[in-house]
Amino acid sequence: MQPLNLTACEMREAIGRGDLSAREATQSCLAAIERLEPKIHAFLALSPQDALRRAAEVDERRARGERMGLLAGIPTAVKDNFCTADGQATTCASRILEGWKAPYSAHVVERLLGEDAIVVGKTNLDEFAMGSSTENSAFGPTRNPWDLERVPGGSSGGSAAAVAARMVPLALGSDTGGSIRQPAALCGVVGLKPTYGRVSRYGLVAFASSLDQIGPLARTVGDAALLLQAVAGHDPRDSTSVPQAVPDYLATLEEPVEGLRIGVPKEFFGTGVDGEVERAVREALGVYERLGAKLTDVSLPRATEHAIAAYYLVATSEASSNLARYDGVHYGHRAGGYADMIDMYMLSRSEGFGDEVKRRIMLGTYALSAGYYDAYYKKAAKVRALIRQDYAAVFRQVDVVMGPTTPTAAFRLGEKTDDPLTMYLSDVYTVSCSLAAIAGLSVPCGFTRAGLPVGLQIIGDAFSEERLLRVARMYERETNWARRRPPVCEGKS
């Protein structure tokens, strides 16, 4: 048996039947990582010894007939902005937290361990999750497994690339304005951003607190459902997590949604969208039509340009506040050779943060400043409320909204690094869903002629994850995109 070709759900069954051990599954993932990591650089930290030890424990416990968790023996990666108390550093891909070891684990990490997952390592990201290409990592970019000269997207680029390259079947990411969905699309995997409040943020290093949400990246819809099942639910340590029952996502996954009504916003097919991307998405919509779904033109007038503007004010404002704590006083990088306290703050932060983080701190600080607050932060908050209303109105007519996840397929490394505004537009179709605090999913829907994956974005109302997964699964069953392997896995690149 070649475990790497198994989905997490298949792996789970094989381990359950005794056809595969957790140790074998973990070993094969570690071997794949060893082989591919020099080319892809998806990870910032690996813990092979711990992983193998835990896998052996899982196998022993299973042999004793103990009840096993949902993810028993399944190798899983987490983005390096989740705190882990396992002795690995939690860096957020930033110099300012280089070597910082959290004395506690994030809620989701505790949940993974509680479900007997094997956490093999921590994945690369744009520094503090700020970026759309993983090029903002202080520790070097991650490469797209489908084309090593291209970016994997971001900020959860390490998680998306690791799953796409079949180094691990499952990875967790965080999504603030598209950071799960956009890299999922660019790497040809499934990525789900749950409703704000569905998953506890405790132990997720904050970028923009009112937008950050944790979600799964996986090769199939079923695997995404499995991982979401493991981490979703209320946590009293996160006041914004919602005490609402978690449905059994796997139980209903194979049930198609009868009479599905799909809203297609014309704004998601504007001038910026690449022709090949649009064609792939239109074809996917055609598949739904053939399955009996009804397509309706809808309008989300503020969901693109306005949303980008509002997003980059709200997110940077919150970031400027959340990142104030990195000052070199209590933990993290402290510069040497400072003259006084203010100097210590300035030097430590100047040395510790990368350019994009500094840019966003400055933007956010400006937006919150006396005399500018009303024109920027407050106005952005109003736009945000309007976007929420727009979606609420659309969801009175249709069940889900569909469009491309990104305007283009993966771009080249360095292509947009000198032009932040162009980079920001990578998120043009994903930010409105984040601002509206609702759920969104990206599922692979084909490839460009150059062999680059394209993602179909499906957006649903708050707490519609179960429906989103079923809708995505309807499409996935009709196609076989998930079976295609990136050239790097075949030893070609």
Place this chain on the structure above:
Amino acid sequence: MAEALTPTIGLEVHLHLATRTKLFCPCAVEYDAPPNARVCPVCLGMPGVLPVLNERAVELAVRMALALGCTIPDLAKWDRKHYYYPDLPKNYQISQYDQPLGVGGFLEIPVEGGVKRIGIIRVHLEEDAGKLMHAEGGGNSSVVDLNRTGTPLLEIVSEPDMNSAEEVRAYSTALRQLAVYLGVGECNMQLGQMRFEPNISLRIGTGADGRPRYTPITEIKNLNSFRSVEHAVAFEIARHREECEADPKGYTLENLGKQTRGWMDDREVTFLQRSKEEAHDYRYFPEPDLVPFVPDRKWVEEVRASMPETPQKIRRRLIEEYGLSQYYAEVMMQDREVADFYPKVAVSFDKIMGREFGNKYVSDWPLARKGKVVGNWFNQDVQRAINERGIRPNDFRFTAEQLAELMVLVEKGTINRNTGTEVFNRMLETGKSAATIVEEESLAQTSDAGELERIVEQVIAANPGPADDFRGGKDKALGRLIGEAMKASGGKANPKVVRELLVRKLRG
């Protein structure tokens, strides 16, 4: 001109709430723990942590707001206030900016000839910072203790309704008493549980536009005793007057705005910390990690209904129902236990006196006389027990009724008042009843004319000087002779009878 300058003073008061744990994490609030021993990732502001609101703190804050007559709005929210300082690990403080827990109330303070209402603008909750300590001997490093970080802090902002340093002190005292009586905070000044920030300006007169004109507003930071707030305000009023007299046109609010000053406790002077140009921009914005607080109306009414009696009500009751003077009432109010103990003793006193004297008690003892007699015991003996022995009413080894029995023994003439004090002390020490102590130690006073006559004659013989003085018309000399007679009787003589005997013998 100076007389026309009316001080206009508002006060921001911060007080620690009496919660077991901090405002946003489960760390204990403790004042004597070793440095940094009561901290966790949340109050240390580590990456990825989130605040969880302490509901008890909200309840206490709402209780205080209700007692101040504030409205509890339908929605209160949390905001972040940003500034960089090593005692603030997140470099922002979670506070409440534009939608606090309580708005619009008042506090009554005693002033000459009555009471004055001081308006309350708002009451809000926020987290305290840690303590930064600079190296002794002027080294260039500092250390920080974060035990206090995250302690729930209630901020109460008054209207600028006070006009003198004395009123500021009266307001501060009344606010502390209210918080203590309601169980909202212990307000121990030494522990920094109550801190004051007065805003001072003098009204200069009326401008051409008909609006009042003021001297620049001074805010004095972090005063932590009644004395320092009173003295700092007095100092500032005097300083404003001088500045204003030196430059009446220039020294105005329009010209100079608001400045922040510090207070040097040892030299009793203020000093400039920040002028208007250096004012902080705190970049407030809504705290995204906490959901707004939407109080349930039923819950608010429950908090109101379960509120302990306010000091105003207790004070009024002590005066109106128990006949205490304003002064005695204040003495009782200084200690919650005393204020609670007093009515119990007074009621027992009533009961026993009624039994002993019947209708005569009713006719001879108007309310004021009872207040004077029972109040005197409290003002003298109970206060002494607290001040000298550190024993407060809840630690007394006798009941309210037993204390009343002692008082009645004096009224009946069984013992004299001085012996009463002695018996009181013995009761504190032994817990025995007054009657038992009097019996065991033979302390009953002697009114036996035969024995007292013998003592009086001896005293006259032994003190010819004072005796002659009294015979010669010096009334003052009698006191000395009475004292000697009391001493000779071992304190047991009835002083009234002794006096009568002496007068009869010397002038009869």
